Amino acid sequence: xxxxxxxxxxxxxxxxxxxxxxxxxxxxxxxxxxxxxxxxxxxxxxxxxxxxxxxxxxxxxxxxxxxxxxxxxxxxxxxxxxxxxxxxxxxxxxxxxxxxxxxxxxxxxxxxxxxxxxxxxxxxxxxxxxxxxxxxxxxxxxxxxxxxxxxxxxxxxxxxxxxxxxxxxxxxxxxxxxxxxxxxxxxxxxxxxxxxxxxxxxxxxxxxxxxxxxxxxx
Amino acid sequence: xxxxxxxxxxxxxxxxxxxxxxxxxxxxxxxxxxxxxxxxxxxxxxxxxxxxxxxxxxxxxxxxxxxxxxxxxxxxxxxxxxxxxxxxxx
Amino acid sequence: xxxxxxxxxxxxxxxxxxxxxxxxxxxxxxxxxxxxxxxxxxxxxxxxxxxxxxxxxxxxxxxxxxxxxxxxxxxxxxxxxxxxxxxxxxxxxxxxxxxxxxxxxxxxxxxxxxxxxxxxxxxxxxxxxxxxxxxxxxxxxxxxxxxxxxxxxxxxxxxxxxxxxxxxxxxxxxxxxxxxxxxxxxxxxxxxxxxxxxxxxxxxxxxxxxxxxxxxxxxxxxxxxx
Numbered sequence: 001x002x003x004x005x006x007x008x009x010x011x012x013x014x015x016x017x018x019x020x021x022x023x024x025x026x027x028x029x030x031x032x033x034x035x036x037x038x039x040x041x042x043x044x045x046x047x048x049x050x051x052x053x054x055x056x057x058x059x060x061x062x063x064x065x066x067x068x069x070x071x072x073x074x075x076x077x078x079x080x081x082x083x084x085x086x087x088x089x090x091x092x093x094x095x096x097x098x099x100x101x102x103x104x105x106x107x108x109x110x111x112x113x114x115x116x117x118x119x120x121x122x123x124x125x126x127x128x129x130x131x132x133x134x135x136x137x138x139x140x141x142x143x144x145x146x147x148x149x150x151x152x153x154x155x156x157x158x159x160x161x162x163x164x165x166x167x168x169x170x171x172x173x174x175x176x177x178x179x180x181x182x183x184x185x186x187x188x189x190x191x192x193x194x195x196x197x198x199x200x201x202x203x204x205x206x207x208x209x210x211x212x213x214x215x216x217x218x
Numbered sequence: 219x220x221x222x223x224x225x226x227x228x229x230x231x232x233x234x235x236x237x238x239x240x241x242x243x244x245x246x247x248x249x250x251x252x253x254x255x256x257x258x259x260x261x262x263x264x265x266x267x268x269x270x271x272x273x274x275x276x277x278x279x280x281x282x283x284x285x286x287x288x289x290x291x292x293x294x295x296x297x298x299x300x301x302x303x304x305x306x307x308x
Numbered sequence: 309x310x311x312x313x314x315x316x317x318x319x320x321x322x323x324x325x326x327x328x329x330x331x332x333x334x335x336x337x338x339x340x341x342x343x344x345x346x347x348x349x350x351x352x353x354x355x356x357x358x359x360x361x362x363x364x365x366x367x368x369x370x371x372x373x374x375x376x377x378x379x380x381x382x383x384x385x386x387x388x389x390x391x392x393x394x395x396x397x398x399x400x401x402x403x404x405x406x407x408x409x410x411x412x413x414x415x416x417x418x419x420x421x422x423x424x425x426x427x428x429x430x431x432x433x434x435x436x437x438x439x440x441x442x443x444x445x446x447x448x449x450x451x452x453x454x455x456x457x458x459x460x461x462x463x464x465x466x467x468x469x470x471x472x473x474x475x476x477x478x479x480x481x482x483x484x485x486x487x488x489x490x491x492x493x494x495x496x497x498x499x500x501x502x503x504x505x506x507x508x509x510x511x512x513x514x515x516x517x518x519x520x521x522x523x524x525x526x527x528x529x530x531x532x533x534x
Contacts, residue, residue, distance in 0.1 A: 033262060034262040034263065034266055035262040035265055035266055037266055038265075038266055038269045038270075041269075041270070041273055042269070045273065064527060064530045064531060065530050081280075084276055084277070084280045087272075087276050088272065088273045088276050088277075091269070091272045091273075091276075092269040092272065092273060095265045095266075095268055095269040095272075096265070096269065098265060099262050099265050112487070113484070116480055116483045116484060119479075119480035119483070120480040120481055122480070123476050123477050123480050123481075126473075126476055127473060127476070127477060130470075130473070131467065131473060132467060132470075133467070134466070134467035135467050137463060137467075137530075137531045138460065138463040138464060138467060138477070138531070140531070141459060141460070141463060141527050141531055142460075142477055142481065144523060144527060145456065145481045145520075145523060146481070148519055148523060149481075149484070152484065191277070195277075195280070195281070198223065198281070198284050199284055201288070202284055202287055202288050202291065205288065205291045205292065205295065206291055208295060209291055209294055209295050209298065212295060212298040212299060212302065213298060215302060216298055216301060216302050216305070
């Protein structure tokens with residue numbers, strides 16, 4: 001882990017240092033002006049949120065079906081990061097919406113489904129904390145259902161006419177906005193890999209501690 | 219492990235200062251209709267600043283909580299290992 | 309033993325127990341009726357209520373009483389340690405899941421048989437105008453809710469986890485099902501019922517049911533392993 005970690009850390013740091021220059025240099029969007037700059041990390045963090053939900057779901061499935069405890073640790077880490085990313089998305093979104101739509105919150109398809117997905121992973125964390133021994137499998141089941149909600153969240157804006165921008169925005173971005181946007185996406189991916197590695201390491205150390213406690217009782 | 223974590227947090231803080239060095243916006247490409255002059259408009263700057271602040275804050279606080287938990291687990295591992303070693307010596 | 313025979317056995321076992329004690333039916337029913345009553349006091353103004361309120365109350369009552377029923381059904385299994393006995397039986401695990409699901413679902417539908425006319429009466433809601441669509445919405449919604457609920461409650465009964473965690477886990481995952489049910493019912497309760505929208509939500513519910521039941525059947529076996 002540590003061989004890749006340090007260079008990745010440097011790359012990530014450099015990207016996040018450079019990103020504000022790119023974001024500020026990008027052109028203003030015609031109707032929304034300055035507040036549209038939130039887009040440059042609201043959408044990447046949403047994409048990373050979906051990724052983390054998938055990782056948690058797939059890792060949970062591997063844990064349930066192949067019985068690998070390491071997969072359970074990755075799932076726990078991914079779920080926690082999903083909750084943190086969800087907070088970023090669900091706070092930056094309304095701050096943008098307040099200016100762009102005039103209201104802080106709307107019960108439209110994507111906001112509702114993102115909130116629901118965030119709640120599912122929040123309940124995953126509660127279960128892992130208060131569920132007692134043997135609740136890892138149930139948590140894995142919850143994570144699988146949570147991950148199954150991701151496609152629903154993504155396509156919800158296409159299924160219903162809603163005020164949220166639909167999924168055609170990114171493919172049709174103005175060329176001078178594409179560079180900063182995809183740069184930010186890459187930066188967030190870097191950050192996600194780092195966070196996941198760190199958090200999984202914490203879970204591994206915790207299970208080592210559990211094994212030591214068991215050895216102590218012998 | 220803890221050292222890499224410390225470097226990571228420091229690097230994040232350095233990144234945060236990058237925001238302070240950003241240049242003012244250039245006026246090529248699309249120049250929007252300038253509606254920011256009217257007093258009825260919501261000022262966008264506090265919203266954008268708050269959004270960026272929350273995003274940075276969330277990530278930094280999260281990394282800090284991982285550091286704290288990791289430190290606690292490392293302490294406990296050292297403690298339990300010591301007790302096991304003491305127990306087996308008897 | 310064939311799959312369907314195993315399912316039938318599990319269902320019969322639960323039915324026999326339930327007919328003798330009637331504990332879960334009565335408690336779930338009373339709870340649902342009290343729920344509707346409390347909301348009626350809040351929402352009904354001079355005998356009329358917003359159609360959205362009536363639809364919402366109906367589905368909330370179903371969700372709450374469903375959680376109660378699931379809790380009681382699986383607490384019974386946990387207390388008598390029959391869960392392990394069931395799992396040791398030489399039948400396919402999915403058959404046990406389907407049998408339990410059938411029991412939970414029939415309980416939910418029994419409760420709804422009483423609650424739906426009550427809501428129609430107290431909220432002056434025209435629930436019987438397009439009865440077949442309302443029944444379809446309720447059936448598919450209950451199926452989706454029960455599918456996830458049975459899985460989670462069964463797994464909770466296996467661990468030493470507290471049953472109080474069931475609502476915490478169940479509600480977020482089933483909120484999309486409830487939303488679809490409520491919106492479909494609202495479309496039918498309006499002054500000008502919108503059948504197209506109601507049918508669209510019904511399609512959504514069927515899609516949810518397909519996904520949830522598939523996932524639950526897939527997960528049940530490894531999840532219940534020791």
